[in-house]
Amino acid sequence: xxxxxxxxxxxxxxxxxxxxxxxxxxxxxxxxxxxxxxxxxxxxxxxxxxxxxxxxxxxxxxxxxxxxxxxxxxxxxxxxxxxxxxxxxxxxxxxxxxxxxxxxxxxxxxxxxxxxxxxxxxxxxxxxxxxxxxxxxxxxxxxxxxxxxxxxxxxxxxxxxxxxxxxxxxxxxxxxxxxxxxxxxxxxxxxxxxxxxxxxxxxxxxx
Ligand SMILES: [Zn+2]
Numbered sequence: 001x002x003x004x005x006x007x008x009x010x011x012x013x014x015x016x017x018x019x020x021x022x023x024x025x026x027x028x029x030x031x032x033x034x035x036x037x038x039x040x041x042x043x044x045x046x047x048x049x050x051x052x053x054x055x056x057x058x059x060x061x062x063x064x065x066x067x068x069x070x071x072x073x074x075x076x077x078x079x080x081x082x083x084x085x086x087x088x089x090x091x092x093x094x095x096x097x098x099x100x101x102x103x104x105x106x107x108x109x110x111x112x113x114x115x116x117x118x119x120x121x122x123x124x125x126x127x128x129x130x131x132x133x134x135x136x137x138x139x140x141x142x143x144x145x146x147x148x149x150x151x152x153x154x155x156x157x158x159x160x161x162x163x164x165x166x167x168x169x170x171x172x173x174x175x176x177x178x179x180x181x182x183x184x185x186x187x188x189x190x191x192x193x194x195x196x197x198x199x200x201x202x203x204x205x206x207x
Pocket of ligand 1: 163164165166167168173174175186187190
């Protein structure tokens with residue numbers, strides 16, 4: 001809401017409650033400025049509804065904080081029900097543009113211009129339907145033939161030995177020394193240890 005919206009809202013309020021709007025002209029200017037600052041994020045239509053709800057529940061003159069509190073509760077509720085339904089139609093490499101587009105999407109939900117997107121509820125419905133479908137034996141047999149479990153690669157062979165650099169146990173991935181993050185590859189000394197062990201005992205290393 002800007003000052004023009006506030007003047008319009010105060011005009012409507014004065015029709016139902018003559019205690020709210022100041023009568024002195026200087027006080028009116030200060031009042032409009034205060035309301036506009038307090039309700040800057042609140043759309044005029046929402047403020048009008050909030051005033052109606054206030055007088056449905058309260059005998060006291062409406063104050064900006066009454067409207068702002070209803071707005072905060074509504075915005076929070078909308079965002080809790082909102083899941084990002086799609087990536088913005090902006091080049092993801094254009095970081096600033098992407099963030100702006102995301103923010104615009106969320107602002108549209110908060111202000112009520114767009115309804116919240118209940119993606120989680122839709123996905124839950126899809127999941128039930130998939131679970132109910134019976135497993136197709138032909139598909140399972142084909143999958144087993146194409147991807148035999150034993151032939152699935154189990155990571156680099158040097159995982160069979162302990163890593164002397166980061167101390168990862170056999171079968172565990174290497175971790176970076178600085179931050180302890182799991183590595184996609186292994187430390188060179190572990191590869192060397194494995195090569196030595198495999199050369200010494202080829203039968204055991206392949207087991
Ligand atoms: Zn390591």
